[in-house]
Amino acid sequence: MPQRNRMSVLVRLETAESPEVLLETLREALAWLGGDELGPVFVSWVSEVLMPLRFPDADRTPFEDLQEGVTMLAERAKEWTEQWFAEGRESGQRDMAVRMAVRMARLKFGERAAERLSPLLERISDPAALAEVGDGVIQCRDGEELLARAEAAAGSGNGSQDT
Numbered sequence: 760m761p762q763r764n765r766m767s768v769l770v771r772l773e774t775a776e777s778p779e780v781l782l783e784t785l786r787e788a789l790a791w792l793g794g795d796e797l798g799p800v801f802v803s804w805v806s807e808v809l810m811p812l813r814f815p816d817a818d819r820t821p822f823e824d825l826q827e828g829v830t831m832l833a834e835r836a837k838e839w840t841e842q843w844f845a846e847g848r849e850s851g852q853r854d855m856a857v858r859m860a861v862r863m864a865r866l867k868f869g870e871r872a873a874e875r876l877s878p879l880l881e882r883i884s885d886p887a888a889l890a891e892v893g894d895g896v897i898q899c900r901d902g903e904e905l906l907a908r909a910e911a912a913a914g915s916g917n918g919s920q921d922t
Contacts (some may be wrong), residue, residue, distance in 0.1 A: 772805060778817040781805065785825065855880065856889055863896040864905060872902030879909040888912040 768788040775781035785805050789798050802825055810819050855879045865873035876892075883889045892909045899905040 768801070772801075772809060773813075775813070778810065778814045778821075781810070781813070782821055782825070789825075797828070853889070856886075856893060860889075860893040860896055863893075864902065866906060867896060868902030872905065875902075875906055876909055879906070879913045882913040884910075885912075888915065 767885045768784065771784045772781060772788075775784055785801060788801060806819055806825075808816060859878070860880060861873050861877050880889065880892065883892065889912070892905075892912050895905045895908040899908065
């Protein structure tokens, strides 16, 4: 059977000749399972079911330590994933707002104003300040007024990424 196959891992775990071989097989499986949700299940099954049946007198501490580590890693991986999705959504929304403001400025005030606006918007991290500049595309009479508003937002403590 192939090495990186869940069924072959089960067979290798069940036929391990010693607790050390069992632990090594489990570690190898976890290395390729990575953040797979089955990782903690494998560790728990080996520690709580297979070890007591196959090697009742063996020290289970390495398996329990591994189980704690895998559980902690699984929790962290979940937190990281949630954080990455949140950051991706935030970044995607911000990028879309910047592109939309530049596009509207190009339509209303021309290419030169849009080109000057884009780097100013990149310096604004505060979503409310970015929205105010976007509103300025509609409210301002000309490109210079819009650019002045964007410069003020980019240079202020609330809108600047330098804070």
